[in-house]
Amino acid sequence: MDNISSEISAAIDEALAASNGASVAFKARFRQLIVNAIVGNLVDSDVMDVLSLAPTDYPEGS
């Protein structure tokens, strides 16, 4: 359904399962981003959106 190989799909699932601290929202958006990238539909603004959801030790600015 993702139009990517089953091996890549499984690799994404495994890597996300092993990643600590990532939110459900990040995982969902990240998965979509990587699928878009593989099928040639990569947009920098999407990258920025996903990055902003990634876990970090720094607090949010005022």
Next chain:
Amino acid sequence: MDVRILGWRYQNIRGMRDVTIDLGDQPPRWTLIQMPNGTGKTTTLTLMRVALSDEELSVQNIRSFRPDDQTDAGEFQLRLSVDGERCWLFVKFDYDTGTLRRFTSRAATDAGGLEAGRRLKGNLQDLLTPAFTRLFIFDGELAKSIRDVGKDEASRAIHTLYRLDRVDRLRGAVQRVLQSEQEAKAKTERGLGNLTGRYKTAESTLEELKQRKTDVHNLIEATKDVVAKLQTQKNERISMDGDARRRLVDATQAKAEVDVKIVGLNKDLLSISRNPSALADRIRTRLTALGSRLHQLKLPKTTSAEFFRELALAKDCICGRPIGDTEREVITSRASEYLAENEMGVINAMKNALRNSAADPVQFDEKLESLVRTMRDRREINQLLDKIAAEREEAGDAELEHLREELRTREGDLRAYQEEFRRLTTSSRVEQDQFGFDWKQNIPLCEAELEEKARQYNAALRTMRLHDQSQFVANLLRDIEERASTKLRDRVQIATNVKLESLIPGEHIRVARIGKALELASDQRKSKESVSEGQGLAVAYAFLASLFQDAPYRLPFVVDSPAVSLDTRVRREVADLIPGLFEQVIFFVISSEREGFADSFYGRAGARFITMESTANGVTSITEGIEAFKAFHSEEDQTLEGVTR
């Protein structure tokens, strides 16, 4: 993505003056082209690779295509279908210089015109590197050195073919986004710490300045009270003498009147100075001259064109003279010379403004002179007030002397406080610059500094957050890439070994690992350093077939002499293996490969047979059909058959 070869054409390449192989818009699944050795099989595969990829050829190689000394140019055209769209790739050779140029023609995009360079659709442009193209335009040289299929190519091919390279590109995009955010911002913890320190310094300075402002304000109010009381006491003291009291009352009243007059004159002068024409003759002269020039400019087209049309139709002109046919014609033909675009409306507005800007310059001078006079009057009244007080002091009033001294001191204090308050609070850039205030002395400047520091700090914090987040995402992508690469390599390896079990059943040669190269092993040896040419071919076919098996790209497979070095049994295995794995296969064979290989296609629907040969006069002939294919026998092939048997 589905790529098919629809045909190709040679022009002035070796013996092929003008030869076209046309496989049609729906090419057969299997095309077997029989060519004797030395008639251009290797050349054709080289030309296909050069057309499909950026593979370069040496000057010597290019000149080897030259058919004779009289021919200085040659051309190879490869006709493709990419996802159903037609595309022609041209390679034009200049035999004198030993150079080549590539062109592309895509009917769907430019109606067949030639574009310079190789312009393939989408990711195909990047996918088809010279090394990758060798994997499906397969000349047998690769099979001979099958252990070198790797040399980075096995892993890279999997990476590219299954689009894992795009995960790598995504990692690049993450870095790109981060870098654009990092421009001129703190990139390190230390940088962030420095910005935090600077922000806190500005914050505490602002607090101190605001506190000082409150204190100074209170001091001003308190000092004003003291000054007012001292003033009252001083006046009461002076008023103890009757004559002095009268003079004091008169002078005080006169001063109040003069103050009111000064305020009025200031207002009038400010109002007049808003009209530049009123300020100086020179300005007025120049503005009038500008207005005159603007009068010569044109009228706005949309609003004024109608005027000329109506005038041309009128009986009389606006000057009163009658309008005849000649005048009408002249008005109509010349109207355009007096019209311009609508922006002229703005010019017209300026013309009107300038026309109405006439002012009386004398008025400003008179008011200014009156103000100077009134200021002088006030100075004289102040001097009179001082004189009244001084006379009382000279009359021996020590108390008054003390009061006046105290008043002078307090008024001095008040001026100093007021000056400090102004320094603390002024937001006038002129004053700030004039007195050299900086953010440590002036509240508006300090507030701006704090805002800038907060902006820098937040930007730095955001950058640090983003840096942290991008590292997380980059590591995750690397993890995915490694996991996916391993899984894909394992799948290709397993599929390759399944095929090898039937192709080379005796020795059980298998792929032990797809690393940077194909690492082979057998039952006897953990590491199989050398294999026979036939075994090498079998491994190569099994690997390539497995590699392309489930790839998102459907590519044609072109192979030169696929079975010449295989024994008959393996030939049949290969003949059974290859065709089913590709949507389109083009085999270049010699007659000795008919037995055991080509003959297994004789009964298959969807197979096409072409025989190419050079005739005695050097012309290449093409014969279609299975009968000619079966019957063809070159002298060289007969010799070869003798050797192999």
